[in-house]
Amino acid sequence: MLRRGRPGYDQQGILEVAVAAFNEYGYDATSMGVLADRLGLSKSAIYHHFTSKDEILERALDQALGSLEGVLDEAGAATGTAADRLDHVLRGAVRVLVEQLPYVTLLLRVRGNTDVERRALARRRAFDKRVTALVAEAQAEGTLRSDIDVRVVERLLFGMINSIVEWYRPGGREDADRLADDVVAVALDGLRVPTS
Amino acid sequence: MLRRGRPGYDQQGILEVAVAAFNEYGYDATSMGVLADRLGLSKSAIYHHFTSKDEILERALDQALGSLEGVLDEAGAATGTAADRLDHVLRGAVRVLVEQLPYVTLLLRVRGNTDVERRALARRRAFDKRVTALVAEAQAEGTLRSDIDVRVVERLLFGMINSIVEWYRPGGREDADRLADDVVAVALDGLRVPTS
């Protein structure tokens, strides 16, 4: 598939640079001017690819949310015991978070100022709700302790998982699989050494 | 202690309103104009109490960091086994987070754009380092499992704790003590029901 016309950036190319800049300075603090500098373009060139700064954010958030929702739609999230399915979702979330690190990082910093941000937050809440239902199933099944509210459990679980964006950097000593193992180990078995 | 001069806001009063606005819109997206509106003041009146927008942020971050560091300086963080001291620090962090919710929320969203933000991040890293040392002690003592890197353990623990600012609201069904119990329960014993 050969590209026609003058070579240069396409939407995805600009998106990657923009998301990196948004994560570095924050969305609001990233001006179209410095974004243009990092792209090696003029400000107005960006508007050939996107109609507004807001639209860049929208595309980025859509990519992150689509990947997360994809985990819940995988076969492993629909077969087996509730414990098995929850295990799959937790590991899948860690995997997506590592693979799409900049996009998910951006998603997790959205506060809900604009319509785009509010829509993204609503989609994220829907995702959390589906996970919470899975936690409830695992409690009913008897594999997860029932003395903690399901919503608190889900939030602590994803608090732990989401915090990975704050420090994980590709190429570090921990790869994604090892990280997922650690998260599941802490979440399910805890840190304490049994004192038989 | 009677206040002299014309009654009105003092620094702390403005700080509380400012921090709430910063958390609602984000620091950069909160203009001095809308901040003045929420205070019922003119923009310039704010500059009677603070020399710059940056200084408001600095005071707020200082309050959050001071409270967190205070936990590590309490007696309970220096006496007993490493496990006991870690338990005290985890519960203390949850307590501070709930008591100083807006201030800690603001701290956790700082990205390091300005000098003020970078200094706050450095202080936060120093705090985390002291907690990591405590985790290492507990591992050496044999009370915490040693198959996960101490830094990963510390980050997952505080990932879970810090995420509380995203959803905890005072007056909800969970009070601070119950929340601390839940966090420690998940962290130490895990969610799994033993399948003897």
Add this chain to the structure above:
DNA sequence: CCACTTACCAACCGATCGTTCAGTTAGTAT
């Protein structure tokens, strides 16, 4: 009453913001 202290306002400043517009450049297809 007057001095003092603290709190506040209206008007304005230069800089920067996101965005627009009319044209230009660099490639492919026939």
Add this chain to the structure above:
DNA sequence: ATACTAACTGAACGATCGGTTGGTAAGTGG
């Protein structure tokens, strides 16, 4: 060549940003 497509530029726009200046309002203490 010519037509077409896509990528890009430079200058300018109204709006808004954080911050300044000079003066005023509203209390307390003597």
